Each structure stands twice: as C-alpha cells, then as structure tokens.
Amino acid sequence: MNSKVNHKINQVTEQTLVVGIDIAKYKHYATFVDERGREIKKAFLVPQSLEGFEALYQAILDAAKVFEKSEVLVGVEPTGHYWLNLAYFLEDRGIPLVIVNPMHVKRVKELDDNLQTKNDKKDALTIARLMKDGRYSHPKLLRDQGAEIRTGYSLRESLMKERSMLKNKLHRWIDKYFPELFHVFSDFGAMLLAVLEETPLPVDIVNMTPTELADICAKAGNMKQRRPTKAAELIQVAQSSIGITIAPWGARREVASMMRQYRLIEEELEAIEAELEERITQTADYEFLISVPGISHGTIAGLLAEIGSFDDYESPRQLIKLAGLTLRENSSGTHQGQKKISKRGRKRLRSLLFKAMLPILRNNEAFLKLHHYYTQRQVNPLRKKQSMVVLCGKLLKVLHTLCTKKRRFDSQQMLTDLHCLQLAF
Numbered sequence: 487m488n489s490k491v492n493h494k495i496n497q498v499t500e501q502t503l504v505v506g507i508d509i510a511k512y513k514h515y516a517t518f519v520d521e522r523g524r525e526i527k528k529a530f531l532v533p534q535s536l537e538g539f540e541a542l543y544q545a546i547l548d549a550a551k552v553f554e555k556s557e558v559l560v561g562v563e564p565t566g567h568y569w570l571n572l573a574y575f576l577e578d579r580g581i582p583l584v585i586v587n588p589m590h591v592k593r594v595k596e597l598d599d600n601l602q603t604k605n606d607k608k609d610a611l612t613i614a615r616l617m618k619d620g621r622y623s624h625p626k627l628l629r630d631q632g633a634e635i636r637t638g639y640s641l642r643e644s645l646m647k648e649r650s651m652l653k654n655k656l657h658r659w660i661d662k663y664f665p666e667l668f669h670v671f672s673d674f675g676a677m678l679l680a681v682l683e684e685t686p687l688p689v690d691i692v693n694m695t696p697t698e699l700a701d702i703c704a705k706a707g708n709m710k711q712r713r714p715t716k717a718a719e720l721i722q723v724a725q726s727s728i729g730i731t732i733a734p735w736g737a738r739r740e741v742a743s744m745m746r747q748y749r750l751i752e753e754e755l756e757a758i759e760a761e762l763e764e765r766i767t768q769t770a771d772y773e774f775l776i777s778v779p780g781i782s783h784g785t786i787a788g789l790l791a792e793i794g795s796f797d798d799y800e801s802p803r804q805l806i807k808l809a810g811l812t813l814r815e816n817s818s819g820t821h822q823g824q825k826k827i828s829k830r831g832r833k834r835l836r837s838l839l840f841k842a843m844l845p846i847l848r849n850n851e852a853f854l855k856l857h858h859y860y861t862q863r864q865v866n867p868l869r870k871k872q873s874m875v876v877l878c879g880k881l882l883k884v885l886h887t888l889c890t891k892k893r894r895f896d897s898q899q900m901l902t903d904l905h906c907l908q909l910a911f
Contacts, residue, residue: 506614
C-alpha cells in the first residue's frame, strides 16, 4: 500500500499543475495549486455546460503556460453521476482525471482553519491538497463494449427493482380482494398472472367449471398445458373467499393497470437480458468466466459491468478491495479485535458475488469442498455465511487468474493447488 501511495506522490512534481474541482449539479468550483499545495489560482466557477468545460480547459492551459507546468493532474470528489460529463470531456483532451474519497475530504477540511465551515471553494482546495499527498485513485472510465454492458446491466437492475416493487403491490391487492389465491399458488407463476388478468375477483370464477377456467388461463398465460386440477382448487377457495367485495370496478382497474406494467417490465427484461448475453459473449474474458461451473450469464454481465476487464488489474487484491472484502480489525494493547470485512467498495459487486456463491456451491466441486473445509476444520471453523464471504474473495482470485493467464477453469487443478484440502481430505 505504501509503495502505491509513494508512486502517486511521485506523480506530482515541480512540473505538475494540480487542479482540484468540487462537483455539484449545475455549478462546480475549481482551484489550482502547485506541488507543495500552495494555492496559485483562487477557486472559480465552472458551469456544468460545454462553455464552462471549455473555459476550464483554457484556464488550465493558460495556468500551465504562466507557471511553466508541463503536466496537469485534475481531481474531483465523485458526487453522484455529475462528475462523469467532465471526466469524459477531459479524457478526450488528454488530461488525466483522478478521484478523491468524499470521506477523506470531509475529515480533512478542518486542518487548515480548524472550523466546521463547508463550502464549495473550500472543498476544491481540500481536494487539491489531498491529491498532492497521493490521496487519490484512478477511476475506470469504461468505453465501447464495457460501457454498453455497464449501462445495460444498470438498466436490468433498475427493471428488476421495479418488478419487485410491482409484485409487492400485487401482493397487497391480492390480500385485500382475493387472499385465498396464495393458498393455491405459491408464487407469481404463469397461471396466477393469467388469473389476475382475466378473472381477478372471486365473483368472476365461482360459477365457472374447472375446464372453462383452465382454458381461459392457458390461453391468457400462453401455457403449454391446461391445469384443471389447480382450476378446481381455485374455484373451491373462491366460493368461501373473505376478500373485499366493495368497489369491484376500481379493484379491476387497479389490478389491470398493474398487470400491464408487469407484462411490460417482463418484456423489457427479456429483451435486455438477451442483448446483454450477446454483448458479453463478444468480450475477451467471457470464455474463461463461463468455464467456471455455477457462473451464469447474468453473473458474468454483472462482473463485467462492475469491474470492467480483469486485465486492467495487476493483482486480485485490487478486486477484493474494490468489492469491500478487505479484512479490518480494531485492536489496541492487549485487546484483540474481531476481524470483519471493510464494506468500503462497490456494494453491488459484493452483493453479486455473494448471490453467485449459492449456485457455485451447488455446481462446483472445488468450491464446495473448500466451503466444507472452512466450516468443519478443527482450528477456527467459520460459520457458513463467513465461509461464503471468504469464498467470494477466493472467487475473485480465481477469475482474475483465469482471465489474465487465458486459462479455462479446471476443478481438479484447483483441488490439487489447495494444500489445505490435501491435508484435510
């Protein structure tokens, strides 16, 4: 870690113009400092527009000429998504941009004046001075296929959240008007959705025969087989339903509106997943990632969206830190603190890895044996959840090796390489 910080500090020389920018929605503030952190140009306004960006670019060129600087380093505090426009603008003009951790800015801003004051001009200067001390990191600005996958996967996640919210609304509607539906159906399957579309209220089906109801559901839900047995159960519970019977027109309109939204989201999800699958198969890492038993196309899309190319990382430790899986502890004197993961990183990547571990343990012999070893070893056995978190880090190491070495996954080779398993089994 220290060598990395030293390398960053060495990037700021006497020939470097350091530019700190505090990002906001409409108006940014930028300030210039030298390699010692001395302010050489007071903070000035940079509007979030092409004219504002061009003015900033010209100000950088002018300052570099006046102060005889041959290199420029621009840094921002990544506020939401507002910094991305400026980042791509500067990158297209050959000016490197780095990011400073917002937590660092918040904690360091009182060093100069010992005041709790917070404003955009002060933050811009704080950002610049953190940069000259090497307290910055390089963002991964994806382009071409990588950017397409990240944008598409973000849309997929958004649609899945909307679908989940809509399911909760439908569940509430069912609890009010036809609570017995979930006595017959355990989840939102094809037949339940067809019932909500065609015969949502108990009064709609009490006088039907099982064959009639099964035919209606099969047609509405594009079902390959009719299910008269389920239809008979549904008619039976409808006859003794305790659902609310008032305002039937409003109830039907409400559920019809929700079902149209649900069907639209399902169509959008199906389309975006097909397009994502097509795009990830065109990436260099795909054939090595898909060789790991238990990893799906959805998981690969998520990994590439969050990480980009595995070749961009020198060490798997960088990926572990990116996911917030680095271990931390609070120890002092004779007190030995408990080790926990830092959770400082991409939470969506961390969540994706943990969810991916379940099918991997079902389908991957090597990871399953390693999981058994961690949970059953004599010294310091882990709980199942702890073991899965450790395996998330192990998975990142394996995937990084496969993609950088251009090798396909070999379960037996992994078992052979793990000496702990050789001793345990």
